Amino acid sequence: MTVAESAPAVPVVAPGSAPERVTGYADLFAQDRSQPHWAFDYAARLARRHPVDHRILIQTSMSPSGAFHIGNLRDTICAHLVHRALTAMGRRSGILLSFDDYDPFRPGQAASDPALSDFVGRPLAAARERATAICRAYIRELKQLGICPADADPDGRTPPGSTWDTHYQWERYTSETYRDLQRDMVKGRSKLAKLLGVSRPDRLFSVYCEQCGRNDTEILHLRPNRVRYRCHACTAILTTTRVGPVKPSWALDWTLRVAHEHIDCEPAGQDHCSAGSTMDRTRPLYQRHLRIHQPVIVPYGLVREPGQRRKISGSGGGGLVAADLLAVMPVTMILWLYSRQNCLSDIRVTMRRDWFLAAHAEYDRFREQATRGGRALSLHRLISDDPPAGPLPGMRRVMGLLHSYCYDVDRVVELLSKTTKDESSIRERVGHAMAWIGAHGRSTSWLFADAPDDLPLFHGDDLAGRWDRQRHQRLHASLFGVRSGPPLRVLLDLFGEESLLTAVADHRATGRRPLRELLLARLDGGAGEG
Structure with missing residues (x-):
């Protein structure tokens, strides 16, 4: 079948x-x-x-x-x-x-x-x-x-x-x-008031004052072709034959x-x-x-939002907007979020890490189920004109690789493309992960771990020799101001020995950490691209 x-x-x-x-x-x-x-x-x-x-x-x-x-x-x-x-x-x-x-x-x-x-x-x-x-x-x-x-x-x-x-x-x-x-x-306001259970028919209408533009008005006479009103904001008493200012x-x-x-x-x-x-x-x-x-x-x-009883409010400010979702998930996933449950049910949405990872994991299961038909396929056809696609690397894995490879998007895409051939979809997912880390998950980055105030800095002029934990900690403290981070082999692969030693020397001379600045710029760029 x-x-x-x-x-x-x-x-x-x-x-x-x-x-x-x-x-x-x-x-x-x-x-x-x-x-x-x-x-x-x-x-x-x-x-x-x-x-x-x-x-x-x-x-x-x-x-x-x-x-x-x-x-x-x-x-x-x-x-x-x-x-x-x-x-x-x-x-x-x-x-x-x-x-x-x-x-x-x-x-x-x-x-x-x-x-x-x-x-x-x-x-x-x-x-x-x-x-x-x-x-x-x-x-x-x-x-x-x-x-x-x-x-x-x-x-x-x-x-x-x-x-x-x-x-x-x-x-x-x-x-x-x-x-x-x-x-x-x-003209039919008396009948309408009865149908709506309103005691005073004139209360079914308000008037925007033609002098000051406010609706702090009192209707004195109401006719289909003529309305007389008093404005409490500007004290004017006016008559209009226009029906446009009369707001039902x-x-x-x-x-x-x-x-x-x-x-x-x-x-x-x-x-x-x-x-x-x-x-x-x-x-x-x-x-x-x-x-x-x-x-x-x-x-x-x-x-x-999870744990909140009140609904998200635009006039109250502070709620997520569609652009926030578009930055960190594909269009089909957004439509799925709104359509997976019965429309009568409430939806809980946040940008917390646990929710973000769980939502992507469930979306990946839905995509896999849609390839087998049934209700999942019916839903997929509602939200997309494209057929269900093959599996993608999980969001948890993608985020882990971004942290490990210093937020180098191209390198992470290259690594993931070795096992999954749909490079455009992989790049999209890596971009969404990067946008989430940059905008909502900066505290999850190893760049913001506790600063090692009690550690001496790295003073070597080469990277040869035996590397124990303490020597790694000194290198990370000099380069990034943290106690731990990606292993030396990854840093050498990404930046090369000369760049690492130049960054160490720069920190000794000026106190700057150019590689940390580079990685922070990548995080900022990830958030900005979203």
Whole structure:
């Protein structure tokens, strides 16, 4: 039996063959575990719901309140995996990335960055350079991951007909793209308030002041074509006939965008899918006001650091971003990290050495399993267009060789290529190991061992003769300022006797350690290349 024959078949679902059950809040978390992967379950739901000629649109959205971190990344990867599953099933689909830069700056963000204090209450897009830098960095990362098309411009915009599109909500609101739907919601606000369980209909909307730009406003009169409001920030009382400054609450904002863009599916973190959350409370709006389906929701767990209960936060700062992962692991491994578990489960990610080595060991086992077919192969086909490849040297071995051979990447690649012929993959793995050591694992380097203050330095003018432990320690102290390191034979192989003796003499004369400086530069370069 070939690998292809042993893989689970891609599910084929005829529209209307199995009507969806709607059981309320609990239905958000129901899954068909018989599918080869959870992404195929959500793809099958979408295939049942829509005709075969319908282009299924999946939205991934997030607010640039801070650098997009690896928790935000899960939202986009979930959308990507469902899109890949639909493609495997022969269905047309696309992804819409929506940057919610019309959301307001919150006081907590200014507390962590005083430079933002003037922007509190204004749209995130008001800090134009900051918002652009955050969004463009994410687009670059998504291109590296193979999720955003390479031909997209720096802002993620693509030509018509692409499977990818990027929207900026500040642009869409200020250009009044949603004008008709906004006015319809203002007109029907009493009904919408009842459906959402809100006591005062006007609280479903806020207004950005046209004089100072802040949303610290009080609506005095609200009509579909005219809004009068008082701004508590600048004390102005203004009337506007423009609907762009009238920002619906998140529940209405989401539903009007679904209706306007014809969004069919959207991932959402479990904290947004709890009882009483937007995904739960808006069902009546779709059923009884818009008269359309609520999108198929893909609930996903949070991304946390091991031992931490709180989720990673961009506005709080300090969380890992996609670039941190791209520096130390291949694209396929990153996609595997996010797809190996059920989407409902939390993911724990850190750059600690134990986690890093364990993750690579498990990924290597997955690659080997994928060559034998089964669910592993189904998952591999979701995250890569390439067939499963042969084994690679383990990350623990690669890191050990880098430490032993003074972080000489070319030499380690040469050594490993003697037993594994895929030199490009070996070089990639060695580069990732070097990036981890340089950025996250410097304390694991023998270069940072305790300094041998009690040891005399090496004073010989040649390296001949008997070498005992003490003589080795003196040499390492002179060359690198440490008690122990790579054996003399390796140092001679890498640098040659003349370079070693010159470095010893340089230290005697000036106190410098040129070879230590060289190795530190290699560590810095490894981190920088990542």
